[in-house]
Amino acid sequence: MYPADLKYTKDHEWIRVADGEGHVGITAYAQEQLGEVVYVELPAVGRTFAQGEQFGAVESVKAVSDLYCPVSGEVVRVNDALADHPETLNSDPHGTWLIVVKLRDAGELDALLDAGGYGAHVA
Amino acid sequence: MMQAPSAAPRKTPLHARHRALGARMTTFGGWEMPVQYTDIGDEHRAVRTAAGLFDVSHMGEIEIAGRDALAAVQRITSNDASRLEVGHAQYSALMYPDGTPVDDLLVYRLAADHYLLVVNAANTGKDRDWISAALESEEDAVAVDTSRRYALLALQGPRSREILQGLTAVELDGLRYYTFANGEVAGVRATISRTGYTGEDGFELFVAPQAAEAVWAALTDAGAPVGLRPAGLGARDTLRLEAAMRLHGQDMDESTTLLEAGLGWIVGWDKGDFVGRGALSAQRTAGVRRRLVGFEMLDRGIARAGYDVYADGERVGRVTSGTWAPSLGKAIGMAYVPAAHGAVDNGIAVDIRGRRAQARIVRMPFYKRARS
Incomplete structure (x- = not known):
């Protein structure tokens, strides 16, 4: 259920790293807990965040949920398509990214969960 | 009103049924109640387009x-x-x-x-x-x-009448809004009331607690073919808010008068004295200084209960209820604003996590069903 090529936070974000950049999204478990997503609040390109720092929020019918950055770094891209189609976070959570972060320290990835560890965390 | 009770939350006669259906549960008003079975939006739309079945035995x-x-x-x-x-x-x-x-x-x-x-x-x-x-x-x-002595089920939505009619000899066409009749539903003694808290046609059924399971099962069996779904407190809240029905403890309480809450229509001015009449009468003469208004968000974001509300740059109050409105495709809410600022189309702002999001005062109810 949880792709092996992603790393996960206990706060239900995932990150897919390649060439020093990481695509960041929310997990299937997160979207299921949230229910129908209606707004996504994302930062501007160029902002920098520390690992674990809040970078945005997801609003569902039921509640607002904060988004936490899995690694430290600079936001180099933002998924603007989510403004019009936030529901893709529900339909394809592991294929829908929120932001791309240029990693400051790849060593931080060691603090994240792998697919097995995350699966156990939400079981 | 969400509050953590000191005692263990109470369970309705349908508690095991909710668990078996996989409902997500929460504590509300001292009771352990289902928030949602699948998804609030889906349950909400089922009530608007077909039917929803709610356990409201906590009332x-x-x-x-x-x-x-x-x-x-x-x-x-x-x-x-x-x-x-x-x-x-x-x-x-x-x-x-x-x-x-x-x-x-x-x-x-x-x-x-x-x-x-x-x-x-x-x-x-x-x-x-x-x-x-x-x-x-x-x-x-x-x-x-x-x-x-009572379990209370709410069957709500445009298909409610036909679903219920198949299970009762009570002539439902003759049962007008805000009237009730005694009879049987699925062979169980019930008081059938044509009332609800969703803004749709529907019924509330008072039955003995030990009969609740049987009635619930009969209604879900009869209703499933036409789209009935079990619905939880989450959908109940979005439905009632679209219909601009107040929630005591949020939209009004011991700090707001009935007139400020926009409920002058439930004041029996023509009857004799009653508790609160003097105060309401004086306020009616003097005019209210603030009142509950409905608003819709113009900027992105959802104004939720407790968020600060600004008018002309001044903080004037808090959002009392706010949600995404699944039937309207926009965010709506209610708030108390100074009466002078309360006209329809006036702008207000809501502090959404540090950002001043613009909203517009609109007429209530936000949603009104088409009447045949």
Whole structure:
């Protein structure tokens, strides 16, 4: 259920790293807990965040949920398509990214969960 | 009103059923209740387009009986209960002397000298104590908390009538809005009331607690083919807010008068004296200084209960209820604003996590069903 090529936070974000950049999204478990997503609040390109720092929020019918950055770094891209189609976070959570972060320290990835560890965390 | 009770939350007679359906549960008004079975939006839309079935057994029931029952009900509630015939129900409020509501409720006239008040779960104990203290010793009227005698199911949505008609001999076409009848549903004694808290056509069914499972099962079996779904408190909240129905403890409480809450229409000005009349009358003459308005968000974001509201740059109050409205495709809410600022189309701003998001005051209800 949880792709092996992603790393996960206990706060239900995932990150897919390649060439020093990481695509960041929310997990299937997160979207299921949230229910129908209606707004996504994302930062501007160029902002920098520390690992674990809040970078945005997801609003569902039921509640607002904060988004936490899995690694430290600079936001180099933002998924603007989510403004019009936030529901893709529900339909394809592991294929829908929120932001791309240029990693400051790849060593931080060691603090994240792998697919097995995350699966156990939400079981 | 969400609050953590000191005692363990109570369970309705349908608790095991909710668990078996995989509902996500929460504590509300001292009860462990289903928030959602699958998804709030889906359950909401089922009620608007087909039907939803809610367990609302957490609601409280208080009965007032005796030769002076009408006089007592007239004195403690705001609406004019003398207009109620047997078999009719009325929206009203239990009143404090300062014109604010102890609670809002439905008053059912069960018999000439017998009334049933259906009150909010979280307020049942408070209401019972208030009513008992308000009855006068020379009065022939007693108040009894009969909440444990009833399970209450709400069948709501445009397909409700046909679903229920298949299970009862009571002629539902003749049962008008805000009236009720006694009969059987799926072979179980029930009081069938054409009322609800969703803005749709629908029914509320009072049955014995031990019969709740059987009635729930019969309704879901009969309703599933036409799209009925079990619906939780999450959808109940988005539905009632679209219909601009107030929630006591959020949209009004002991700090807001009925007039400020926009409930002047449940004040029986033509009846005699009642608790709170003097205060309401004085406020009606002087004019309210603030009032509850509905708004829709113009900027992105959802204004949720408790968020600060600004008018002309000044903080004027808080959002009392706010949500994404699944039937309207936008974010809506209610808030108290200065009366001078409360006109439709006026702009307000809501502080959404540090950002001032623009909103516009709109007419309520936000959603009104098409009537045939």
